[in-house]
Amino acid sequence: MTEPEISWVRSWGASPQSPDEGLRSLDSHPPLADVTLRQVVRLSGGGRRVRVRFTNEFGTTPLTIGAARVGFALPGGGVRDERVLTFSGATAVTVPVGAPMPSDPVDLPVSALAELSISLYLPERVETCTCHDPVLDTGWTIPGDAVAASALPPDATVLPVRALLSAVDVLPGAPASAVVVVGDSRTDGAGSTPDTHHSWPELLAARGAGFVVNQGISGNRLLNDGIGPAVLARFDRDVLATPGLGCVVVSAGGNDIAISAAPRDDGPMADFLKMFPGAPVTTDDVIAGFRQLVARARERGVLVYATTIAPFEGSEAYSTAAEAARHEVNAWIRTGGAFDAVLDFDAVWRDPDHPSRIRADFHSGDHLHGSDAGYRALAASVDLSLFEPAVIAGKPGR
Known part of the structure; x- marks a missing residue:
């Protein structure tokens, strides 16, 4: 043989x-x-x-x-x-x-x-x-x-x-494949303790998920450039060109929603918003962006998982319009059937008594980014069987 x-x-x-x-x-x-x-x-x-x-x-x-x-x-x-x-x-x-x-x-x-x-x-x-x-x-x-x-x-x-x-x-001792996580600051590990490797993708690797590559950019968006090229723009370079790629986890869309719904005036977000060019986007635009990523990944025989968008009420980025959009996009992620699996990070982080907020012990103090405990909870919630070689090699859902 x-x-x-x-x-x-x-x-x-x-x-x-x-x-x-x-x-x-x-x-x-x-x-x-x-x-x-x-x-x-x-x-x-x-x-x-x-x-x-x-x-x-x-x-x-x-x-x-x-x-x-x-x-x-x-x-x-x-x-x-x-x-x-x-x-x-x-x-x-x-x-x-x-x-x-x-x-x-x-x-x-x-x-x-x-x-x-x-x-x-x-x-x-x-x-x-x-x-x-x-x-x-x-x-x-x-x-x-x-x-x-x-x-x-x-x-x-x-x-x-x-x-x-x-x-x-690396050249491994046996055939292996990589899992690439592409997303924004919550993927990047913003809010975690430096020098502890407490971003949730790194914690997922520590749990035994294998080759996990963190391609988060803080402030990144799915559709438009701003802080870093948009996920759609960098998907070929940061994901599809990855040696040994077997699976991608898409964890994006929250910044598109929040920035589109933010008031364009002289408020506390005014200077911050200058870093994000482009017209506001709709939930249909965000969903269409996800569909593009899925199609491009499937052409390469790659599994596509997605995370739901976690809450952010209490942060400067919050608005009632953004909250409504978050629920609409999350409902599509959960039930639209586009992805091979869904990691429900919204369910992990939301406060049971105030679901539009992150649990107090799971955010870093800004009601937006995770604490070490929050990122541990995300990593612990993921079913490791999704990354088993037989699952990735089988390419279910194609």
């Missing part, structure tokens, strides 16, 4: 953004020039080889990587068992404007939930840094070429974004 082919599978990801979007956390940071960036990522699944995907997708000039390494992260920014990363055999590379750059594979046996340290030296000034903002894993900027430093030098400073780094793929 022929052995099944083993292919690369994505084990970690962070959707690339422009530094001019959202929190703009790099605005007050010194220029990235003649510095080393050291960043920590936690893999979801393990394997015997590793490759790292760097990115200049929102860059305005070519990006020079003078050296790069990957190893196992130690507390406080240290690293052990490092491997030198190469690019078509060279230790340095220039990444064109608008392009990603995967490294050559390296032999580095890694286990599920292993924390890797990735260092890259930037000999020239980075004019526009492709990033992911905010970042919930502490990283550092170190003066000069420090990729080989096993301990964090005393002159290191905190890096406020995930910079120039978008994915880690």
Whole structure:
């Protein structure tokens, strides 16, 4: 009998953004020039080889990587068992404007939930840094070429974004597939404790769901750009192009509804709303957007699950019109039959005594984003059998 082919599978990801979007956390940071960036990522699944995907997708000039390494992260920014990363055999590379750059594979046996340290030296000034903002894993900027430093030098400073780094793929020991979660800040893990890996996709991986890739962007929408490209716009790059893709979980639509229903005046949301161009959308528009994603995923033989939209009364984004729209979209998600499975996050988070609000112990204080306990509850509510290899390989619902 022929052995099944083993292919690369994505084990970690962070959707690339422009530094001019959202929190703009790099605005007050010194220029990235003649510095080393050291960043920590936690893999979801393990394997015997590793490759790292760097990115200049929102860059305005070519990006020079003078050296790069990957190893196992130690507390406080240290690293052990490092491997030198190469690019078509060279230790340095220039990444064109608008392009990603995967490294050559390296032999580095890694286990599920292993924390890797990735260092890259930037000999020239980075004019526009492709990033992911905010970042919930502490990283550092170190003066000069420090990729080989096993301990964090005393002159290191905190890096406020995930910079120039978008994915880690592994070659597993047996055939496997990836689950990509695409969504907004609630997927991204906003409100959770930094450096604890408490976004619900990471917690789902910790429960044993396998290769789970978090492609959330805080402030993201399904239909229109604003903070990051819209889910419809980035679906090919962030989901369908994922190595080993078997399933996608769509967790979006809440920002489309809330922003469309928000009053366009000089109220407390006025400055925030300036980041979200485009005309207001209807519930029919949102549902049509979901249908597009399902159709595009099914063309690739990919299962599509969806989460219902959790409550947000008490937040600045709330309005009675948005609440009515949320109920309408959730009813369609639950009963419309478009998805292979529904994860009812609305039912998990809503306060039984006030269903338009999140339970007090499940939000981070803003009535919008989860607390650590809230994200744990979401992850615990998911039926892990949905991600079993036999289920994904069987492609039910197609």
